[in-house]
Amino acid sequence: MSSETREAGPSTSTVEHAGAAADAPGTTGTADAGDGGRRTRSKRPVLISAVGFLVLCLGFALFGMVRGGDEGKAEPEIPTAPVTYEVTGEGTVDLSYQGTSEQGTAETVSDARLPWKKTVEVPLGQNPVISITLGEQGGQVRCAVAVRGRHMQSATAGGGFGRATCSAPLPAPAPEASH
Numbered sequence: 405m406s407s408e409t410r411e412a413g414p415s416t417s418t419v420e421h422a423g424a425a426a427d428a429p430g431t432t433g434t435a436d437a438g439d440g441g442r443r444t445r446s447k448r449p450v451l452i453s454a455v456g457f458l459v460l461c462l463g464f465a466l467f468g469m470v471r472g473g474d475e476g477k478a479e480p481e482i483p484t485a486p487v488t489y490e491v492t493g494e495g496t497v498d499l500s501y502q503g504t505s506e507q508g509t510a511e512t513v514s515d516a517r518l519p520w521k522k523t524v525e526v527p528l529g530q531n532p533v534i535s536i537t538l539g540e541q542g543g544q545v546r547c548a549v550a551v552r553g554r555h556m557q558s559a560t561a562g563g564g565f566g567r568a569t570c571s572a573p574l575p576a577p578a579p580e581a582s583h
Contacts (some may be wrong), residue, residue, distance in 0.1 A: 495543050
């Protein structure tokens, strides 16, 4: 026999040393006594993916609530009246008129060929108006406004850069009866 004495007790194998090194900070795998020395992967990428997926789902849900949350609600229809704008004369003019915009924004037409005519719906309570401007060449043109087919006003512009404006009052919408 040899003079070396072995103590009875647990022995350490190379696999177990590798597992101990894996437990050190900055390593990606761990080994414990129950897994037979197999390395397990970090769960961080799975966790990041799951959180990203949840954030994406939450984003879509919030977008749906903000963008389409009121699809089931019918917006109250704003009563309108048909308004006909007409410009007669020869040549071209620059003009602007109020259309169906609730905010009263004007539509603009540059170098409109005459005669020019357009019928649009204008919200009640707004005052339909058309403005015309002649170019440097001048000339003579006439604008007119009719509400529901009834002539309301006309005006004439002449000369270089001549201007005219026609408008008509529209009654305010009747208040809705409360239930």
